[in-house]
Amino acid sequence: MLEVGYLHIDNPIAIISSYNQPTSNNAAGLFLLDGFDLDEVPLAKMEDCLADRKRRGKKGAFGLSATCSQDEPLLEAARLASRNLCLLDLRLPKIRDQKRLLQLIPNLKRCGVTLSLRIRPEDLSNDLLQKLNETDLDMIHLDLRGLNGAGPRMVKKAADSRGAVIMALADIGEFEDAKDLLAMGADMVSLRGADPEFAEWLSGAMKEYDSMSGWCNAPKHICAGGDLRGLAYCCPPVKHCAVLGALKKARMTPDEFVERKLRLARGTPLEKGEGTCFGSLVWCCKITKPCYLRDAVLARMGLSEKEYMRLKKRLSEDLLR
Numbered sequence: 001m002l003e004v005g006y007l008h009i010d011n012p013i014a015i016i017s018s019y020n021q022p023t024s025n026n027a028a029g030l031f032l033l034d035g036f037d038l039d040e041v042p043l044a045k046m047e048d049c050l051a052d053r054k055r056r057g058k059k060g061a062f063g064l065s066a067t068c069s070q071d072e073p074l075l076e077a078a079r080l081a082s083r084n085l086c087l088l089d090l091r092l093p094k095i096r097d098q099k100r101l102l103q104l105i106p107n108l109k110r111c112g113v114t115l116s117l118r119i120r121p122e123d124l125s126n127d128l129l130q131k132l133n134e135t136d137l138d139m140i141h142l143d144l145r146g147l148n149g150a151g152p153r154m155v156k157k158a159a160d161s162r163g164a165v166i167m168a169l170a171d172i173g174e175f176e177d178a179k180d181l182l183a184m185g186a187d188m189v190s191l192r193g194a195d196p197e198f199a200e201w202l203s204g205a206m207k208e209y210d211s212m213s214g215w216c217n218a219p220k221h222i223c224a225g226g227d228l229r230g231l232a233y234c235c236p237p238v239k240h241c242a243v244l245g246a247l248k249k250a251r252m253t254p255d256e257f258v259e260r261k262l263r264l265a266r267g268t269p270l271e272k273g274e275g276t277c278f279g280s281l282v283w284c285c286k287i288t289k290p291c292y293l294r295d296a297v298l299a300r301m302g303l304s305e306k307e308y309m310r311l312k313k314r315l316s317e318d319l320l321r
C-alpha cells in the first residue's frame with residue numbers, strides 16, 4: 001500500500017483514460033481521467049465525472065488530469081479535487097515557464113490537494129528537479145513515452161533526488177517493462193491507452209508479485225546500476241566500488257553508512273548472519289542473487305525470502321530517511 005497525501009494506493013499500476021471515453025478500472029491502484037483542458041472544458045465537466053463515479057459506487061484512488069493557460073481555473077480544480085480526495089495531475093502547456101510553475105505549485109497545495117506534475121524528462125533539468133523537491137509537490141509524473149530504453153535511467157535520476165513520489169508513464173507491453181521501471185525507483189507506473197484487459201491483468205499480477213516477493217519495486221544492486229535504495233544490499237565500503245559514488249549522492253560518509261546500517265539492524269533478524277561474508281545479514285545481497293551462505297542462515301533462523309526482502313525494504317527506507 002502506497003500512501004501519497006490523502007490517497008491510499010493498493011498497487012503500483014495507474015490507468016489513464018480520456019474523460020470522454022473512460023475505460024474499465026476495476027483493479028488499478030490509481031485511475032486517472034485525462035484531458036481536462038480548462039481553457040476549453042468547463043469545470044462542471046469535472047464535477048459531472050466525479051458525481052458519475054460516486055453514483056456508480058467506484059472505489060479506489062482516483063485522479064483528474066488538468067491543464068490551463070490561466071491559474072484561477074486550476075485553483076478551482078484543486079479545490080474540487082481536494083474536496084473529493086482525488087489527485088490533481090497538473091500539466092502545463094509551457095513547462096519551461098519555471099517561474100509560473102514554481103509559484104503555482106505552492107498556491108495549488110494551499111488548496112489542500114494531493115498534487116502531481118506531469119512532465120517530460122527533457123523539461124526536468126537538475127535545477128528544476130531540485131526546486132520541485134523544495135516544494136510540497138506530492139508526485140512527479142514522468143512522461144517517458146517514446147523514450148524506449150532511456151526511461152529507466154530517467155526514473156533513477158528522479159528517484160535518487162529523494163523528493164516526491166515518482167510515477168512513470170511509459171509504453172508498457174509486458175510485466176517486465178513495468179518491473180524494470182519500478183526496479184529503478186519508480187513508485188508507480190502509469191499506462192495510457194492500454195488494452196483494459198491487459199491493464200487489469202498487470203495490476204493483479206503486480207499485487208501478487210508484491211505479496212510473494214515482499215518488495216515489488218525492489219532495486220538492483222548499486223553496482224548493477226540500481227538506485228540509492230540498493231544501499232540496503234551493500235557490503236561495508238572496504239573496497240573501491242560503486243558504493244562510494246552512491247554514498248556521495250546520498251550525502252553520507254562511509255563511516256556514517258556503516259554506523260547507520262549496524263544501528264538499524266540492531267534487534268532485528270538482519271543483525272544475525274554468522275557464516276556470511278560480513279557476519280550479518282544487514283550486509284547481504286538481494287535475494288535473487290544466489291548465495292548458499294545467506295540462504296543457510298535464513299533457513300537456520302526460519303526467515304522466509306519474502307520476510308528477508310521486507311526487512312531490506314524497511315532498511316532502505318530508514319537508511320535514506
Ligand code: SF4
Pocket residue numbers: 221222223224233234235236237241242243
Ligand atoms: S558495496 Fe558490494 S553491492 Fe554495493 S556496490 Fe560495492 S560491490 Fe556492489
Ligand code: SF4
Pocket residue numbers: 235275276277278283284285286291292293294
Ligand atoms: S554471504 Fe552471500 S549474500 Fe551475503 S554478502 Fe556474501 S555473497 Fe552476498
